[in-house]
Amino acid sequence: MSSQSFIEKLDAIDRRWIFLLMALSVGIPIFVIGITGTRFPESPTPTSLATFETIEALPEGARVLMSFDYEPASAGELQPMATAFVRHLAHKKAKIYCQTLWAAATPLIEQTLRTCVIAQHPEWIYGEHFVNMGYQSGNEGVMKVILTDYKQSFPNDYRGTPAAEIPMLADIVNTSSFDAIIVVSAGYPGSKEWVQYVVSPTLTSEKPTKLVAGVTGVSAPQLVPYFPTQLKGMLAAIKGAAEYEFLVNQAVEARNPGVKIPAQFMDAQRRMAPQLFGHLLMVGLILVGNTIFFARRRAARLALA
Amino acid sequence: MNQKRTWTIILSVAAILLAIRTFTGPGMGKVYVENSNKAFIEVNGKWVEAPVGTTSAVSWVKEIGTTPGAYFAANAVDANQSVIHLSTSRTLGVWIAALLTLFIFSFLYRDNPFYKFAESTIVGVSAAYWMVVSFWDTLVPKLFGKLAPNFVAEHFMPNIKRETDYWLLVPVILGVMLLCRLVPRAAYLGIVPLAFIVGTTSGLKFVSYIESDLLAQTASTMKSLAVVGDGGIEVGESIKQVLLFVGVIAGLVYFFFSVEHKGIVGKTARVGVWYLMITFGAAFGFTVMGRIALFAARCEFLFDDWLWLIDPTGRRAIADAVEIAVPALLL
Numbered sequence: 001m002s003s004q005s006f007i008e009k010l011d012a013i014d015r016r017w018i019f020l021l022m023a024l025s026v027g028i029p030i031f032v033i034g035i036t037g038t039r040f041p042e043s044p045t046p047t048s049l050a051t052f053e054t055i056e057a058l059p060e061g062a063r064v065l066m067s068f069d070y071e072p073a074s075a076g077e078l079q080p081m082a083t084a085f086v087r088h089l090a091h092k093k094a095k096i097y098c099q100t101l102w103a104a105a106t107p108l109i110e111q112t113l114r115t116c117v118i119a120q121h122p123e124w125i126y127g128e129h130f131v132n133m134g135y136q137s138g139n140e141g142v143m144k145v146i147l148t149d150y151k152q153s154f155p156n157d158y159r160g161t162p163a164a165e166i167p168m169l170a171d172i173v174n175t176s177s178f179d180a181i182i183v184v185s186a187g188y189p190g191s192k193e194w195v196q197y198v199v200s201p202t203l204t205s206e207k208p209t210k211l212v213a214g215v216t217g218v219s220a221p222q223l224v225p226y227f228p229t230q231l232k233g234m235l236a237a238i239k240g241a242a243e244y245e246f247l248v249n250q251a252v253e254a255r256n257p258g259v260k261i262p263a264q265f266m267d268a269q270r271r272m273a274p275q276l277f278g279h280l281l282m283v284g285l286i287l288v289g290n291t292i293f294f295a296r297r298r299a300a301r302l303a304l305a
Numbered sequence: 306m307n308q309k310r311t312w313t314i315i316l317s318v319a320a321i322l323l324a325i326r327t328f329t330g331p332g333m334g335k336v337y338v339e340n341s342n343k344a345f346i347e348v349n350g351k352w353v354e355a356p357v358g359t360t361s362a363v364s365w366v367k368e369i370g371t372t373p374g375a376y377f378a379a380n381a382v383d384a385n386q387s388v389i390h391l392s393t394s395r396t397l398g399v400w401i402a403a404l405l406t407l408f409i410f411s412f413l414y415r416d417n418p419f420y421k422f423a424e425s426t427i428v429g430v431s432a433a434y435w436m437v438v439s440f441w442d443t444l445v446p447k448l449f450g451k452l453a454p455n456f457v458a459e460h461f462m463p464n465i466k467r468e469t470d471y472w473l474l475v476p477v478i479l480g481v482m483l484l485c486r487l488v489p490r491a492a493y494l495g496i497v498p499l500a501f502i503v504g505t506t507s508g509l510k511f512v513s514y515i516e517s518d519l520l521a522q523t524a525s526t527m528k529s530l531a532v533v534g535d536g537g538i539e540v541g542e543s544i545k546q547v548l549l550f551v552g553v554i555a556g557l558v559y560f561f562f563s564v565e566h567k568g569i570v571g572k573t574a575r576v577g578v579w580y581l582m583i584t585f586g587a588a589f590g591f592t593v594m595g596r597i598a599l600f601a602a603r604c605e606f607l608f609d610d611w612l613w614l615i616d617p618t619g620r621r622a623i624a625d626a627v628e629i630a631v632p633a634l635l636l
Contacts, residue, residue: 014308019413020315026597030604034615076602077595103438137443140509160464171471200517221588229525230517237591238598264618271601278597 007295010288012272013193018285025281029273039269040276041292051212051233054180055085057252058094062179067194068112070186074216079108080241080268081214082184086116087265088248089182091255095168097178099133099154101142101189106135106158115264126170126293127157127166134158139189142195148174176188180232184214191215191223195230203230214240238275240267312414326612333613334403336395337376338368340388368392373613374621405612406603448473469477527573552580 033039044052060066066085070078089096096117098109109132117130124130132156137143145153150172151163162170171177175198184193191213202209210232215223217237225232234245245268249261263270308352326333344355353563355362371389379389408423451470458465479498486495523533530550532542558570559577608614613621 026601027604030601030608033615049441055467077598137454156464162464196513196517200521220591226524230521237594271598274601275357275597282593
């Protein structure tokens with residue numbers, strides 16, 4: 001077979017072979033990791049490290065608002081972040097205020113609280129240590145309101161209990177009442193709007209709002225410029241989640257020597273193996289595509305000559 | 306071998322493996338629940354959890370999700386136990402989710418009725434979900450609850466504040482005017498609420514963009530090129546600052562079209578193009594990462610929750626999975 005005909009065959013390859021290759025390069029590592037339980041080591045990048053350090057620096061009993069601004073379609077990428085955040089806050093014994101500006105996220109809040117708080121800290125009381133304020137419509141309008149009056153936008157929790165009857169909301173006035181805000185977001189409204197409407201107006205105030213964000217890969221490049229002035233930390237895509245998860249697990253092990261970290265708290269780290277092989281395939285395909293391009297260009301020039 | 310035959314063989318092997326997996330071992334795609342008895346009594350107008358054995362309590366059985374491992378363990382102790390049992394509805398949910406996932410993936414082979422069915426189902430369910438949520442979370446508490454609070458409190462939301470606010474009639478009128486766009490003869494009425502929406506959004510966005518994207522970002526860029534630390538100039542950080550400075554200037558020059566891109570301007574713009582290309586490359590890389598993460602999560606769902614081939618979180622005995630999965634795959 002001549003090299004020219006091979007290049008032509010590659011150029012005309014059915015795209016479904018590429019889909020099959022991608023399915024295998026993602027599926028096989030998942031299967032192997034699922035059977036063997038092995039994981040790749042993580043070395044945290046500055047943005048993930050800053051996220052961890054911001055949460056780690058909070059005192060016991062700190063009030064942290066956590067906004068789950070995503071829906072099940074992005075849960076594969078963002079749920080490991082949300083789980084790691086809530087778990088870290090629970091280990092820091094922070095008071096966790098959950099809310100969402102995305103209608104489909106309320107069950108995700110429930111699931112996260114069940115996994116990380118109710119199952120791990122059965123002694124914690126709803127309304128005193130953690131609360132789910134549920135969904136509020138209005139996008140950035142809600143942010144503008146909670147900047148001055150939190151309970152105006154969230155008068156009840158997701159069960160309908162009035163804010164006045166929830167003990168941990170007694171001293172919450174507005175977003176400045178929180179020691180930190182965590183946003184896990186998939187798009188609009190999300191971390192960008194939180195920076196614009198909640199963080200930026202307080203940048204020059206006595207107590208600037210501390211915001212850390214966990215975002216999808218698609219929106220990460222837009223948010224990088226905000227770090228570290230407007231965003232104190234940022235987890236970018238599943239890689240950021242894996243790094244942060246690793247740091248949280250390390251901190252939990254350090255505080256409780258001999259403790260075994262349940263596998264359910266290593267979701268992001270587990271998903272890094274398919275990432276590696278998927279990316280290797282992508283790099284290979286890009287190289288092959290470029291080789292074809294240059295080979296065809298050379299052939300065209302030779303034909304003209 | 307032609308492509309059609311190759312693909313037929315691949316899909317047939319997958320179907321055979323699935324059939325083997327369905328009829329061997331402890332099964333697949335089953336969801337178990339544990340019965341939990343709940344009992345409440347009313348004390349001084351408040352409902353509190355009732356002590357065990359209270360006859361006057363209002364009680365019901367709540368099904369709490371549990372692991373197949375818990376079911377296997379409970380059955381090993383007492384084969385006739387009924388506390389942990391199979392949940393038909395949740396099992397059906399897993400199977401529907403798995404089949405819809407496969408239907409969506411089938412589009413990669415070619416467009417087909419299964420894909421169309423899954424696509425239409427997702428669109429329909431999403432629209433219905435949004436409609437229900439918008440009605441109960443927005444219209445009822447924020448509109449009806451303000452216009453007729455007593456009625457809403459008595460029939461739908463007992464904890465709602467019983468305060469009337471007739472100013473909400475203004476958005477009602479604007480909303481009705483917006484719907485007039487659907488009627489050709491009255492479509493012009495929709496211009497007013499549209500103008501209101503555009504004006505309000507512009508006002509909100511304008512101030513926030515100036516504050517957070519123009520002023521704050523400009524301030525973040527205007528920093529010393531030489532970063533001085535405790536031990537003198539920090540080379541790495543200084544290089545970062547220089548690269549940032551060059552990137553900002555070159556990027557701005559590229560978008561400055563009032564001057565022809567020739568000479569020094571052209572060369573600077575060329576550097577700007579390189580910065581843009583690197584940025585687009587990073588964005589593409591992040592997008593690929595995101596998409597692979599979503600695909601990996603679906604694969605995990607299929608392998609773990611549906612097929613029971615792997616058990617990364619230890620919800621079932623992993624030995625079973627190896628025992629069944631490996632021979633099936635080696636077939």
